[in-house]
Amino acid sequence: MEKEDSTDMHCEVQKLYKEAFKNRLLNSTRASSLLGGQSVKEVVLNRSYTSLSASVSEENEEEWEELDEVISREFSAGCVGRRMVLCGGAGMGKTTVVEKLLWDWASDVCLQHFAFLLPLRVSTLCKTEQSLESLLLRTNEHLSSEALTLALTKPQSILLVLDKLEDFQNIVSEPPPTGEPVSDSQQAVDGAVLLYSLLEGSLLPGASVLFTSREAVFHEALQCVHVLGFSKAQRRTYFEHFFSNKDVLRRVLHECEQAVGVSELCVCPAFCWTLCRVCKESVPETLTELCCSVTCSLLQEHSVDMERARLLLCGLGKLADHCITLSHTHCSTAEVISCGLQPFLGSSVLSAFLRISREDDSSPDPSFSFLSPVFQEFLLAVYFYTGQTAPQSRPEEARNLDEGPDLYLMFLAGLSDPAQRKVLAASVGQLNSGHIAEFFQWLTSSVPVVLKGFERVKQWRILRVLHHAHSPTLVRENVKSTEWRMLSYNGIQGPDCAALGFVARCLGELEYLNLYMSKLTDDQAQKLIPALQLAKSINLCQSRLSPAVITHLARALMDGQTTRLDLSSSSLGDEALKSLLPGLRHCSLHTLNLRTCSLTPDCGESLGKMLSASNLCVLELGGNDLQDQGLIQLLTALGKSCCKLQDLSLDRCDLSGECIAVLSSALSTSLSKVKKLNLSWNGLGEHTLETLSRALQSGRSSLNALLLFDCEMTDSCCPSIVAILQSHSCSLTELELSVNELDESGGLLICDALRSPSCPLEKLRLGRCELTEQVFRTLGSVLVLGTSKLKELNIGLNNVGDAGAKHIWQALKHTHCKLQHLDLEMISLTDDCVDELCEAVGASSSLTTLILKNNSLTDISVPRLVKLAQDRPIMEELNLQYNDFSDDVFELMDVCPKIRY
Numbered sequence: 001m002e003k004e005d006s007t008d009m010h011c012e013v014q015k016l017y018k019e020a021f022k023n024r025l026l027n028s029t030r031a032s033s034l035l036g037g038q039s040v041k042e043v044v045l046n047r048s049y050t051s052l053s054a055s056v057s058e059e060n061e062e063e064w065e066e067l068d069e070v071i072s073r074e075f076s077a078g079c080v081g082r083r084m085v086l087c088g089g090a091g092m093g094k095t096t097v098v099e100k101l102l103w104d105w106a107s108d109v110c111l112q113h114f115a116f117l118l119p120l121r122v123s124t125l126c127k128t129e130q131s132l133e134s135l136l137l138r139t140n141e142h143l144s145s146e147a148l149t150l151a152l153t154k155p156q157s158i159l160l161v162l163d164k165l166e167d168f169q170n171i172v173s174e175p176p177p178t179g180e181p182v183s184d185s186q187q188a189v190d191g192a193v194l195l196y197s198l199l200e201g202s203l204l205p206g207a208s209v210l211f212t213s214r215e216a217v218f219h220e221a222l223q224c225v226h227v228l229g230f231s232k233a234q235r236r237t238y239f240e241h242f243f244s245n246k247d248v249l250r251r252v253l254h255e256c257e258q259a260v261g262v263s264e265l266c267v268c269p270a271f272c273w274t275l276c277r278v279c280k281e282s283v284p285e286t287l288t289e290l291c292c293s294v295t296c297s298l299l300q301e302h303s304v305d306m307e308r309a310r311l312l313l314c315g316l317g318k319l320a321d322h323c324i325t326l327s328h329t330h331c332s333t334a335e336v337i338s339c340g341l342q343p344f345l346g347s348s349v350l351s352a353f354l355r356i357s358r359e360d361d362s363s364p365d366p367s368f369s370f371l372s373p374v375f376q377e378f379l380l381a382v383y384f385y386t387g388q389t390a391p392q393s394r395p396e397e398a399r400n401l402d403e404g405p406d407l408y409l410m411f412l413a414g415l416s417d418p419a420q421r422k423v424l425a426a427s428v429g430q431l432n433s434g435h436i437a438e439f440f441q442w443l444t445s446s447v448p449v450v451l452k453g454f455e456r457v458k459q460w461r462i463l464r465v466l467h468h469a470h471s472p473t474l475v476r477e478n479v480k481s482t483e484w485r486m487l488s489y490n491g492i493q494g495p496d497c498a499a500l501g502f503v504a505r506c507l508g509e510l511e512y513l514n515l516y517m518s519k520l521t522d523d524q525a526q527k528l529i530p531a532l533q534l535a536k537s538i539n540l541c542q543s544r545l546s547p548a549v550i551t552h553l554a555r556a557l558m559d560g561q562t563t564r565l566d567l568s569s570s571s572l573g574d575e576a577l578k579s580l581l582p583g584l585r586h587c588s589l590h591t592l593n594l595r596t597c598s599l600t601p602d603c604g605e606s607l608g609k610m611l612s613a614s615n616l617c618v619l620e621l622g623g624n625d626l627q628d629q630g631l632i633q634l635l636t637a638l639g640k641s642c643c644k645l646q647d648l649s650l651d652r653c654d655l656s657g658e659c660i661a662v663l664s665s666a667l668s669t670s671l672s673k674v675k676k677l678n679l680s681w682n683g684l685g686e687h688t689l690e691t692l693s694r695a696l697q698s699g700r701s702s703l704n705a706l707l708l709f710d711c712e713m714t715d716s717c718c719p720s721i722v723a724i725l726q727s728h729s730c731s732l733t734e735l736e737l738s739v740n741e742l743d744e745s746g747g748l749l750i751c752d753a754l755r756s757p758s759c760p761l762e763k764l765r766l767g768r769c770e771l772t773e774q775v776f777r778t779l780g781s782v783l784v785l786g787t788s789k790l791k792e793l794n795i796g797l798n799n800v801g802d803a804g805a806k807h808i809w810q811a812l813k814h815t816h817c818k819l820q821h822l823d824l825e826m827i828s829l830t831d832d833c834v835d836e837l838c839e840a841v842g843a844s845s846s847l848t849t850l851i852l853k854n855n856s857l858t859d860i861s862v863p864r865l866v867k868l869a870q871d872r873p874i875m876e877e878l879n880l881q882y883n884d885f886s887d888d889v890f891e892l893m894d895v896c897p898k899i900r901y
Contacts, residue, residue, distance in 0.1 A: 088227030091270030261287030288414025317383020554583030608637025657688030715746030
């Protein structure tokens with residue numbers, strides 16, 4: 001019976017507590033204000049609460065969840081003793097979330113497995129030593145001591161709620177020096193010890209605790225949840241409370257998205273409140289215009305004349321400077337007075353800009369803090385332009401442009417624009433022209449330095465400054481003449497995309513847009529469209545591109561002037577490619593790199609149709625699993641229409657000899673303009689080159705370069721190659737046959753072809769083809785013929801030693817030898833050949849590059865080789881890497897920059 005009485009009493013106490021708690025909120029006198037946000041009372045009564053987004057781990061902030069769901073999950077029934085902290089900046093809605101949570105609990109909507117949700121005020125922890133019970137009674141005045149004592153007997157049914165943990169950040173990282181953790185809720189201790197005891201779980205073991213903090217908090221006992229604000233969908237829901245007409249809502253959202261500096265702040269609920277209030281009249285075009293509009297509205301609302309308005313804003317700016325310099329969030333009355341704001345103490349206009357609060361009704365000295373961190377930065381910028389003396393935070397201090405967003409700098413830029421500051425000037429008078437000139441001087445000196453540099457974050461920030469200044473003339477005068485080092489812009493954010501798009505529009509063109517390894521979102525790609533349209537060359541190599549991003553890219557290419565697009569290693573896949581290709585049919589694109597893009601045979605037909613209608617001259621398809629089927633479909637779709645393609649790479653496409661007949665036919669018809677064909681790393685195998693040979697002898701092919709590196713070919717393929725080279729219709733000037741087992745017989749056949757006066761070959765690569773000394777001897781004899789046109793020869797990785805190389809040295813001495821580039825890597829050269837090598841190279845009238853990597857040359861040969869390079873003016877490179885040199889000769893080789901070792 002006693003147990004039943006205790007339970008009934010517990011329920012009655014809980015019921016009374018809930019009613020008292022709801023009444024306290026309903027009787028709240030705190031009103032909504034333009035900068036201070038909407039009061040919790042209005043949120044509850046108007047049912048205008050909009051859920052926020054959050055992430056449970058800092059590493060995965062892309063994985064947004066609804067914050068309400070996270071709280072419900074983490075504090076669900078059965079989860080005893082949970083400790084969670086909601087981390088997020090000022091104005092992100094943490095306090096509103098907590099107050100709404102308390103209201104819903106009191107209204108029997110959620111967390112009903114907790115008998116009591118007990119809030120704790122941070123200010124009460126700063127008092128003299130006191131117990132947890134006395135603190136709870138001080139915060140929850142409608143709760144009797146008897147009821148609290150009864151509630152504390154079941155700590156597992158209690159959820160303590162404490163706002164603003166950042167004021168005790170040091171306690172989280174290390175124990176307070178004032179004492180050990182306590183376990184008695186009636187023991188009076190220092191507030192820091194009390195909080196530490198709650199964190200460690202020694203006080204009220206089993207009780208759950210919910211904290212909020214502006215700063216990230218890391219403690220093994222705490223689950224840190226990052227409050228990320230509004231998602232795009234949540235923002236739309238929030239705006240619906242202000243704009244019920246769908247057409248108006250759509251227009252306002254679009255204009256806010258386009259407004260400079262506004263959209264990136266729309267994750268913040270407090271900012272959205274201010275923005276929506278202003279947008280009821282008109283949507284500002286920039287963040288600076290918004291803040292100017294808010295300022296003038298507040299000044300007019302409180303009937304402040306121009307002289308007092310200027311005095312007020314100067315004082316507020318000085319206070320902002322003081323707070324930022326000292327890293328203060330709250331200021332005393334004395335500090336406010338020292339900033340020249342004494343004439344406004346007690347005036348309602350001061351409370352329009354500052355939050356004025358007391359720890360309790362008995363506190364004589366109020367605490368002052370800025371209602372909006374965004375507005376604090378704005379007022380600092382206003383102070384720079386209106387004050388007789390500039391603040392400590394001058395623009396030159398922002399030269400360190402790699403510390404993330406700097407709203408102060410952006411506001412300086414915005415206020416430098418007469419159009420953006422027009423409304424403000426009407427209320428406070430003209431700004432200081434000397435300080436405006438100082439800002440422009442800093443900006444014009446910073447732009448060339450930053451854009452030539454290697455730090456992309458600094459580049460992004462200077463582009464944002466130019467965007468906020470909103471002066472096309474300023475951009476053209478300072479960017480067009482600058483050697484812009486276009487770094488990889490991976491990690492680019494929405495505001496950076498908008499700034500880059502703005503700068504591109506002002507310039508009218510971009511030589512190069514480097515988005516290597518980027519992970520663009522739909523919004524970011526949309527903001528980049530001007531830059532994508534105006535860039536002559538775009539690098540999206542190794543980027544992650546969604547279908548929506550591909551759609552924007554296709555649109556930009558169709559309307560733009562891009563001639564080169566690199567999408568290599570971006571894992572596009574067939575479907576994404578198919579959505580991109582229609583935009584390529586009638587655009588300016590000259591070069592398209594689709595290397596290693598996860599393409600399959602299914603995309604062949606689409607590629608063929610695109611080629612038949614496009615202006616494309618270079619197409620890289622290497623590293624895709626096209627197979628014979630995909631290539632045949634491509635060529636079939638292309639039909640007999642003559643496309644403009646001149647360079648086609650099909651290396652590593654899993655092709656076999658089966659597709660060569662179709663490809664050979666195309667080289668005489670639809671691909672007749674192709675000058676370079678790369679078929680390397682495909683298993684073409686035996687007897688596959690006969691049809692290709694006939695096509696190249698037909699006189700209808702324009703092929704100049706044929707690359708067949710590692711195609712599993714043997715000497716049986718050489719007759720077909722010889723037929724090509726000896727044909728009067730042959731136009732080949734470059735032939736790559738490395739890493740094929742041609743052996744001596746195949747090598748000798750090719751040498752015979754080189755003797756033909758009609759053979760046009762200038763570049764020949766036969767590396768690792770199992771060639772012998774006899775082949776080298778024959779090659780040497782070919783090189784001295786007056787008919788040989790060879791200028792580049794790669795015969796490395798054939799193990800012929802000094803004996804084989806001597807035939808090449810002898811040829812180099814001959815006046816008919818035209819070799820300019822000779823590669824003899826890893827052919828087992830020793831020091832014994834160096835004298836003859838130096839004599840031959842010295843006698844050559846044409847050789848500029850000699851590759852001797854991976855041989856067995858030692859220190860003894862180095863002085864001769866250095867002298868050779870130094871005494872030979874036309875020598876551009878002597879590559880001696882990976883020989884048997886010791887450290888002793890490195891300094892000697894360093895004196896000659898032509899030598900690589």
